[in-house]
Amino acid sequence: MNNLEHLGDADVRHAATPLRDLRDPMLMHPGLHFVLVGTVDAVRGAVFTHPQVRSTFSTVIDLPPLSTPGVLEVLQWRYTHLQLDLTHPWVAPVTDDAIAQLHTLFRGDLRGLLKALEDGVRPTIGLLERIRPLTHPELAQALWSVSQAAVSQALSGFVAGGYVVALPKEPGQAMRYALSGVSRVVFPSAERRGSARPVLRGSQPARGTTHVRYTTSALAAAIFVTSAAVAGAQQQPPTRLPAATATETVRTVTVQNDRGSAVTLFVDAGRVDRAIGTVAAGEIGTLALPAWATNGKRSVQVVARAARPRVVSQGRVDGTACRGTARVPHDERVRPDWRLPRRRRTFTLARRPTGRGAGTLASFRREPPMPHDRPIPVAVTAWRRPALTHGRSGSVVLVALFAAACAGSVNRADDGARRATATAQEVAVFEGPIWRLVEVRTAEGRVAPAVARGALRLVGGRLTGTTGCNNVMGEYTRDPADASRLRIGATAASMMACDDPRMAQEQHVLGALDRVTRAEREGNRLRLRDDAGVTWLAFEEEVPAPLVGTAWRVTNYDNGRRAVVSVRVGTTLTARFAADGTLAGSAGCNSYRAGYTRTGDTLTITPPAATRRACQEPEGVMEQEAAFLAALPRTEVLEIEGDRMTLRTVSGRLVAILVATTD
Amino acid sequence: MTALVPLPNAWNVFNLQASPYWQDPLGDDDAVHPLHLFVGRTTELAALVDGLHAAGASSSRRAIAGAAGVGKTTLVERFKAAALRAGYLTGDAVVPILSGDTAEALFGRVLGAVYDMVLANRPGTLDHPAMRAGSWSM
Numbered sequence: 094m095n096n097l098e099h100l101g102d103a104d105v106r107h108a109a110t111p112l113r114d115l116r117d118p119m120l121m122h123p124g125l126h127f128v129l130v131g132t133v134d135a136v137r138g139a140v141f142t143h144p145q146v147r148s149t150f151s152t153v154i155d156l157p158p159l160s161t162p163g164v165l166e167v168l169q170w171r172y173t174h175l176q177l178d179l180t181h182p183w184v185a186p187v188t189d190d191a192i193a194q195l196h197t198l199f200r201g202d203l204r205g206l207l208k209a210l211e212d213g214v215r216p217t218i219g220l221l222e223r224i225r226p227l228t229h230p231e232l233a234q235a236l237w238s239v240s241q242a243a244v245s246q247a248l249s250g251f252v253a254g255g256y257v258v259a260l261p262k263e264p265g266q267a268m269r270y271a272l273s274g275v276s277r278v279v280f281p282s283a284e285r286r287g288s289a290r291p292v293l294r295g296s297q298p299a300r301g302t303t304h305v306r307y308t309t310s311a312l313a314a315a316i317f318v319t320s321a322a323v324a325g326a327q328q329q330p331p332t333r334l335p336a337a338t339a340t341e342t343v344r345t346v347t348v349q350n351d352r353g354s355a356v357t358l359f360v361d362a363g364r365v366d367r368a369i370g371t372v373a374a375g376e377i378g379t380l381a382l383p384a385w386a387t388n389g390k391r392s393v394q395v396v397a398r399a400a401r402p403r404v405v406s407q408g409r410v411d412g413t414a415c416r417g418t419a420r421v422p423h424d425e426r427v428r429p430d431w432r433l434p435r436r437r438r439t440f441t442l443a444r445r446p447t448g449r450g451a452g453t454l455a456s457f458r459r460e461p462p463m464p465h466d467r468p469i470p471v472a473v474t475a476w477r478r479p480a481l482t483h484g485r486s487g488s489v490v491l492v493a494l495f496a497a498a499c500a501g502s503v504n505r506a507d508d509g510a511r512r513a514t515a516t517a518q519e520v521a522v523f524e525g526p527i528w529r530l531v532e533v534r535t536a537e538g539r540v541a542p543a544v545a546r547g548a549l550r551l552v553g554g555r556l557t558g559t560t561g562c563n564n565v566m567g568e569y570t571r572d573p574a575d576a577s578r579l580r581i582g583a584t585a586a587s588m589m590a591c592d593d594p595r596m597a598q599e600q601h602v603l604g605a606l607d608r609v610t611r612a613e614r615e616g617n618r619l620r621l622r623d624d625a626g627v628t629w630l631a632f633e634e635e636v637p638a639p640l641v642g643t644a645w646r647v648t649n650y651d652n653g654r655r656a657v658v659s660v661r662v663g664t665t666l667t668a669r670f671a672a673d674g675t676l677a678g679s680a681g682c683n684s685y686r687a688g689y690t691r692t693g694d695t696l697t698i699t700p701p702a703a704t705r706r707a708c709q710e711p712e713g714v715m716e717q718e719a720a721f722l723a724a725l726p727r728t729e730v731l732e733i734e735g736d737r738m739t740l741r742t743v744s745g746r747l748v749a750i751l752v753a754t755t756d
Numbered sequence: 757m758t759a760l761v762p763l764p765n766a767w768n769v770f771n772l773q774a775s776p777y778w779q780d781p782l783g784d785d786d787a788v789h790p791l792h793l794f795v796g797r798t799t800e801l802a803a804l805v806d807g808l809h810a811a812g813a814s815s816s817r818r819a820i821a822g823a824a825g826v827g828k829t830t831l832v833e834r835f836k837a838a839a840l841r842a843g844y845l846t847g848d849a850v851v852p853i854l855s856g857d858t859a860e861a862l863f864g865r866v867l868g869a870v871y872d873m874v875l876a877n878r879p880g881t882l883d884h885p886a887m888r889a890g891s892w893s894m
């Protein structure tokens with residue numbers, strides 16, 4: 094996958110959602126290996142926005158720019174590769190020194206550097222008195238020779254907008270300009286089509302600030318803007334501009350804490366969030382953002398967490414009056430189930446591992462640097478999760494192509510959806526829970542009891558579920574005037590074949606869904622009816638399987654090499670938690686036994702002891718056993734949804750996934 | 757009538773056949789920009805290859821982040837060549853994630869890429885009985 098390069102921050106967050114939704118059917122599909130490529134912001138946004146996605150990715154490889162010697166080596170290879178007459182040496186068209194200087198100017202942007210070299214060398218070929226490499230001044234002259242008048246005219250708009258500042262004029266010198274700190278200039282002809290002139294990205298310019306940090310390279314860049322703007326009318330796409338990164342070091346965020354208790358502010362730093370300070374109840378505090386958190390980034394995410402008792406507050410949209418401040422809302426907005434696991438040290442824009450209720454959250458977009466004495470302007474945008482993931486939806490073709498086994502489990506709808514709708518205060522009674530099918534009325538009017546597990550979930554306009562054979566997804570709309578009315582739109586189902594009773598049930602369920610116009614809930618029961626009052630589908634709220642007493646079968650585990658893998662075919666790994674605090678089961682070959690402690694959602698498991706048998710078959714069973722037994726004690730948090738239990742570390746990393754079995 | 761004479765290749769004065777400053781990523785089947793010109797990145801490449809071997813027949817997900825033009829795509833091309841030699845199928849297509857993408861749209865694109873990948877690497881696939889019309893279910 095590529096190019097997240099041209100996505101804005103909001104786009105990146107949006108792009109993260111399909112990745113999350115496709116995690117199970119696509120990203121985790123056996124035999125598929127994905128490499129996600131993009132700019133640092135884009136990749137971090139796509140991978141780290143959703144913990145479900147984050148936990149499946151190994152460490153993000155941050156690709157540093159090639160060193161200058163590395164670039165020179167690249168070019169040496171290219172010259173040799175293109176050598177025309179093998180009996181004579183090639184002549185480098187540009188001096189090493191010029192390349193080194195350009196490399197610095199382009200901050201490692203190899204593509205931009207190469208474009209500049211090509212643009213700079215081509216027009217000078219044949220003009221030199223003898224064949225020799227071009228020096229840096231000659232190259233710069235060829236690339237960026239524009240008249241002062243052209244520079245002034247082309248830059249006037251940018252100066253007026255505050256994106257570029259004119260430096261004080263010095264006698265006998267040309268007028269000099271510097272970027273005001275806007276992070277990047279994008280050329281429409283090269284990167285975005287449709288608009289006629291270069292677009293300077295970045296929002297509010299910092300008026301009147303001069304940035305002496307931008308010296309030669311910024312000057313060259315600014316003049317280069319001009320040259321590109323002047324040349325913009327021609328067909329030739331301009332050379333890419335070096336990315337200008339703000340070098341300001343002092344940045345602060347001001348937090349107004351409206352709550353009755355203190356909050357601690359954290360800044361997102363990848364896998365670990367770092368506390369940057371605490372603001373007492375009712376106070377306004379100004380906290381410094383550390384340089385490592387802001388350098389080279391266009392935005393940082395700051396989350397607020399109650400210092401005690403560990404309750405998360407939700408950032409509020411405050412789009413109009415948010416300059417420089419973030420408001421942490423009143424306690425009344427805090428729900429009792431938004432408590433974080435006790436030992437959790439890290440927290441990001443995330444649901445908590447158990448699922449219900451979660452996090453914050455405000456996203457602070459950094460604007461161009463401001464003078465030292467004023468706080469950083471932050472634009473606070475509410476961070477509300479989109480409606481609903483649809484888990485295994487659409488595994489139609491994959492299933493057909495790869496002949497995967499029938500593995501229909503109900504979609505794990507996202508907890509965020511529950512929260513998002515819960516805060517909307519207008520949740521219909523049928524929205525939220527996973528409903529397990531009890532009965533369905535057939536087209537002939539017969540009431541058929543469920544023969545296989547069918548389930549349905551309705552949240553935020555999206556319908557997901559399983560018919561007993563295939564997964565189904567679709568949309569529904571509610572009647573604003575009547576909370577029990579709903580209209581189910583087109584539904585789509587995967588296309589696996591199952592045994593006859595299941596296929597029959599599926600046919601009945603899909604047929605019945607078409608007729609439904611009302612949803613009526615009585616306690617833990619849900620009936621879907623038509624206008625005449627005929628019940629077509631009857632459900633019961635699905636109760637999560639209890640930890641103790643359930644026979645759990647392991648489906649996936651962390652293999653200790655940063656990957657969560659499926660249990661090998663032909664092996665069965667089990668776990669049974671007893672009320673006396675012991676855990677026992679089979680690790681594939683040997684039996685094991687361990688102690689466990691559960692407190693709420695936290696679960697700790699002692700290192701297991703196992704019997705010492707050696708098995709030969711199936712292949713890899715012993716490696717799997719060792720990896721599974723090593724993974725178990727890493728468990729810190731458990732989450733049970735329906736018949737599925739997920740064990741994780743506090744940072745959200747998966748340890749194992751288990752399903753309840755009937756035996 | 758003036759005879760049309762091709763312009764002399766300006767790069768020949770440097771004893772070069774063409775511009776050495778092309779900006780396209782390197783590719784394995786590309787005679788002009790062959791992958792053996794790849795330089796450096798040994799640590800990153802080793803990490804990618806090791807990750808692939810560790811994952812084996814299951815799945816894996818890696819992310820490469822870097823500034824624009826820094827060489828991400830070329831590194832991926834190099835990695836794909838290594839994977840191909842190790843017996844994996846690799847896709848030619850880069851699947852873009854677009855703003856406003858729905859899960860369905862992205863999924864469709866990935867499926868298309870996987871489909872093309874299998875067809876390109878296993879030419880006989882379309883003749884397989886399972887691929888014949890009407891036999892999608894198992």
